[in-house]
Amino acid sequence: MINNVLLYPFIKEMFPLIQAFKLFNINYDVFSYSNSKLINKDISTLTNMEKLGVNIKDISKANLDNYDYCYIPKLKENWLINSQICDFISQLKNKGIKVYNGNLEDDGGQDELPLYNDALSKLTNNFSNLANQITENRNYLHTICKPIFFIAQAQEFLDTEYLVLLTKKILEEEGFKVVTISGRKHLRLFNCLNYPEDFLSNSLSFSEKVLRLNHFIKAIEIKEIPDVFVLEVPGTVLRYSKYDLNFPEYPYIFREALNCNFIMLNLSVKYATTDQIEHILILCKNIFGYDIDLLNISNNITVFEQERKKTTYLYSENVKKILLNLNNNSNIPIIQAFAPESKATILNNIYK
Structure with missing residues (x-):
């Protein structure tokens, strides 16, 4: 570190x-x-x-x-x-x-940055090479025995990467050996791994990416023997408008490649009403095949003005009031990542 x-x-x-x-x-x-x-x-x-x-x-x-x-x-x-x-x-x-x-x-x-590039990059390459061997020997989906956490975002938000690191920190403080993987290269600064480059590129088909992810995670499980995986799901679940070309490819890939034990979804305060949340939770279950376990409400509000994306930020005090109302009328725990109490809420729901 x-x-x-x-x-x-x-x-x-x-x-x-x-x-x-x-x-x-x-x-x-x-x-x-x-x-x-x-x-x-x-x-x-x-x-x-x-x-x-x-x-x-x-x-x-x-x-x-x-x-x-x-x-x-x-x-x-x-x-x-x-x-x-x-x-x-x-x-x-x-x-x-x-x-x-x-x-x-x-x-x-x-x-x-040696820590950033050398050690973790070589480790990722080693896992990637082992994944290739798994593919050559047994080209099917393997069972991952360790628990897997998905951290997904409905759209692109500032606090998604913090949710990934917060979950990693919580589990490590509980004594678990955690392997955390993200597509964000700078998260290697916190000893996170990255997905293989070809997995995040357009060089593989959908089915090839499913196998690539499954075999990559299996390779890490074999070599590292972690207690738990924390995986940031690349891409987004929702689209902003017809100008937004971020289709939920990777959420579907993760559904096909891996079983999941816990899903956290990051959602804009723009959708923070009971009816809209209920609709999005149903959508996410259809995509991931699992219920969302915990919602984070981001203060990001992003809209498209024609082809130009514009992001504004609601004051945190206003977000707190919205969360209070939502938690009084919701069956799913809802947090704001940067609030001090979010850590305890995540931990309590992990052990449910």
């Missing part, structure tokens, strides 16, 4: 990652570029969440000697040509600071 992390430049998509650093007791500081209007503001500013008491700092005042890792998020294109970022990365390299650069994920350029 990493130790002292510098996060720069701050963008709202960092919020769940910062919460995860806090969850795993990793030291961090958050910076924005000089003269940014965000300096000295709480990191919750852009997402309308409760204040964390963590203010955004001026990067020109950073003492780089205090850090051994730097996280640079995936940025908009205009940032990529910003010489300030390039010069900053050079400074980090000169000081021997490891860098995770989210802008290089797609072409494999993240090898500056």
Whole structure:
């Protein structure tokens, strides 16, 4: 696990990652570029969440000697040509600071972070190779004997990755050996594995992906002997509009490839009414073949204005009021991931 992390430049998509650093007791500081209007503001500013008491700092005042890792998020294109970022990365390299650069994920350029690239990447490749051997020898669906948790999202939300890491943390604190797998490469920073690259690409057919996933998980079960799997389901369950081409392919693949013991669904506050939740729960059961065990309500509200996707964030206080009303009228437990009480709710429902 990493130790002292510098996060720069701050963008709202960092919020769940910062919460995860806090969850795993990793030291961090958050910076924005000089003269940014965000300096000295709480990191919750852009997402309308409760204040964390963590203010955004001026990067020109950073003492780089205090850090051994730097996280640079995936940025908009205009940032990529910003010489300030390039010069900053050079400074980090000169000081021997490891860098995770989210802008290089797609072409494999993240090898500056050994923990991120070497050990876990080799481990993933080993499991992938063993999965290939399983396919060659016994090309059918294998029974996975260990419990499996699915973490799925109705649409793309900031807090889904935090739900994955929160579930991992809860189970580890209970003494379980947990294997956590996600399509998000930066979650390797928390010792999570990634799915094989071909599984997340268009190079395999639906049926090939079903076998690939089943054999990959079986290979890990054979080699690692975990107590439990926590799997983030790639993609989404719902579509936003006719402009949204995110079809629920992977939820169906997971249904065909694996049995599941617990499903957590992340849902927008936009759908947080009793009638809409009931409809979505029925839809999800048809997709996964299992009932949803726990709902998370995200404060993300995403709509399409023609072909342009626009996301806003409801204030956390308003989400709390909605949750209170829903929990009084629902048969399924409903949480908000970043709320302190969510941890206990998840744990209680795991043991039901």
